[in-house]
Amino acid sequence: MAQIFHRSTNILSRLTIYGALFILAGLVWAAYIIYSSPYFTEVNVARQQPVPFSHKHHVSGLGLDCRFCHTSVEESSFAGIPPTETCMTCHSQIWSDSPMLEPVRASYRNNTSLEWTRVYQLPGYAYFNHSIHLNKGIGCSTCHGRVDRMPLTYRENPMQMQWCLDCHRNVERYVRPREDVFKMDYVPPGDQLALGEKLVKEYKIQKLTDCTTCHR
Amino acid sequence: MAWVLLGACRTDMHVQPRYKSLEPSPFFDDGRSARPLVEGTVARGHLRIDEHLYTGKVNGVDVDTFPFPMDRAMLERGRERFNIFCSPCHDRTGSGNGIIPQRGFRHPPSNHIDRLRKAPVGHFFDVITNGFGAMYSFASRIPPRDRWAIVAYIRVLQLSENATMADVPPEARVQLQREGP
Numbered sequence: 001m002a003q004i005f006h007r008s009t010n011i012l013s014r015l016t017i018y019g020a021l022f023i024l025a026g027l028v029w030a031a032y033i034i035y036s037s038p039y040f041t042e043v044n045v046a047r048q049q050p051v052p053f054s055h056k057h058h059v060s061g062l063g064l065d066c067r068f069c070h071t072s073v074e075e076s077s078f079a080g081i082p083p084t085e086t087c088m089t090c091h092s093q094i095w096s097d098s099p100m101l102e103p104v105r106a107s108y109r110n111n112t113s114l115e116w117t118r119v120y121q122l123p124g125y126a127y128f129n130h131s132i133h134l135n136k137g138i139g140c141s142t143c144h145g146r147v148d149r150m151p152l153t154y155r156e157n158p159m160q161m162q163w164c165l166d167c168h169r170n171v172e173r174y175v176r177p178r179e180d181v182f183k184m185d186y187v188p189p190g191d192q193l194a195l196g197e198k199l200v201k202e203y204k205i206q207k208l209t210d211c212t213t214c215h216r
Numbered sequence: 217m218a219w220v221l222l223g224a225c226r227t228d229m230h231v232q233p234r235y236k237s238l239e240p241s242p243f244f245d246d247g248r249s250a251r252p253l254v255e256g257t258v259a260r261g262h263l264r265i266d267e268h269l270y271t272g273k274v275n276g277v278d279v280d281t282f283p284f285p286m287d288r289a290m291l292e293r294g295r296e297r298f299n300i301f302c303s304p305c306h307d308r309t310g311s312g313n314g315i316i317p318q319r320g321f322r323h324p325p326s327n328h329i330d331r332l333r334k335a336p337v338g339h340f341f342d343v344i345t346n347g348f349g350a351m352y353s354f355a356s357r358i359p360p361r362d363r364w365a366i367v368a369y370i371r372v373l374q375l376s377e378n379a380t381m382a383d384v385p386p387e388a389r390v391q392l393q394r395e396g397p
Contacts, residue, residue: 062315065300071357078237089352090304093321113248115240124232 036158046152047117050103059148059184066140066147066182077129081116084108119153120144126161127216136203139181142167142174148184168208172196175205270360272341272367280336284361286368294369297362301354310373322350327370328377340367 038044058064067073072080084107095101107114122128134140140147145156157163167174175196180186189195199205235241241249264270269283299308307314310327317323325332344363347353358366375383384392 062304062319064304067300068304068357081238083356085352085356090316090321092352093350094316094319112246113240123230124234124236125229 036160041158041160042119042155043158044154044156046150046154047119049117049152050114051101052152054151055147055153056149056151073130074134075131077131079130084114087114119155120159122159126214128214134181135178136205137175137178137181137199138167139176139183139186141184141186142176146184164214165209168213171205171208172200175199175203178203269364272338272345278336278338278342280338282337282364282368284364286365290365291368291372293362294365294367294372297358298366298369298373301358302366305351309377310370324349324351328374333374333378337364337367337371340370 034040054061058069059066069082069086070079071082072078084104087101087104088108091101091104096105103114106112133143143157147153147156172193173196176186176188177195177199235249237250239249240247243249244251266283268274268279268281272279298306302310303314305314305316305321305324306312306327312324312326341363343351344358344366345353345355345360354363381389
């Protein structure tokens with residue numbers, strides 16, 4: 001019986017096997033790119049909110065401290081989303097007939113919740129506590145970025161384990177004096193590593209890379 | 217093959233059957249998973265029997281003493297809390313010219329007028345706790361001990377705004393004269 005395939009097709013099969021390696025590698029690479037892209041991590045993507053709240057206006061425009069609204073951030077795992085009462089503290093008189101703020105007034109009138117869309121969300125198996133980070137000298141802007149420059153709030157960092165570990169393994173690169181944690185415009189000094197190592201000792205920052213630090 | 221691999225992905229560890237803070241809940245009528253306290257509930261250690269500490273009054277009259285000693289650390293705590301919660305309206309000096317009145321909120325009186333300099337400390341505590349005029353209550357935002365620290369700091373501001381050169385320690389006068397107030 002005559003051969004169906006000509007001898008020259010051998011080269012095709014070799015190329016195909018060889019090429020498959022690249023295709024597989026390419027698939028892995030593409031998966032990684034998608035996984036670390038804003039499509040997946042939501043970095044720099046402003047979410048739709050019931051009221052277009054501007055941190056830029058309230059923080060750098062008016063000079064409000066983070067803790068005016070996020071009152072529990074120093075004592076609790078949860079920073080606290082302010083109740084409508086906090087909004088109305090000023091907006092009972094300012095912009096009090098703005099249609100943009102009607103959802104806020106309706107919430108106050110009817111005692112219903114304003115349903116904000118969470119921007120920072122951790123998976124259920126990751127434990128996180130705001131207060132310990134602040135009390136050990138990690139500033140708001142280290143994770144949340146320059147919130148005072150965000151007209152609409154978006155996620156500054158990918159919230160993936162690799163990103164958490166980058167800091168947990170090298171705290172001295174990020175730690176700052178406790179009195180500066182709420183400073184949005186804080187710039188690390190030139191000798192950050194020296195300062196960082198000093199603060200790690202002073203604040204008794206412990207080993208932070210056990211699995212159970214976050215997965216408990 | 218990709219579908220076979222992806223089929224192994226499950227989210228039941230990622231989305232666990234519990235509520236995160238302030239997560240919505242279809243179970244309760246108001247849609248909130250964060251439940252208000254049942255009326256009359258007292259958390260352990262939070263029974264408010266000390267009228268002086270929690271209301272700033274004794275027998276319904278504003279007190280003029282602090283319920284616990286004020287030291288430097290407490291005053292600095294008061295300064296920090298004043299700057300966070302009060303300065304948007306009252307200004308960092310207590311003048312009442314903060315950024316919020318500048319944007320149209322009703323002007324609060326200056327903390328340095330005669331009436332408020334003579335007011336007992338319990339009055340300030342009561343205003344922070346229950347609000348006054350256009351000012352909302354800050355009771356849910358500032359715990360009682362911090363409110364007292366703020367009241368003490370208001371007294372510091374009142375003193376500083378009415379101080380004379382004679383109040384400045386001699387060793388600090390030169391510096392003050394050089395740098396201005």
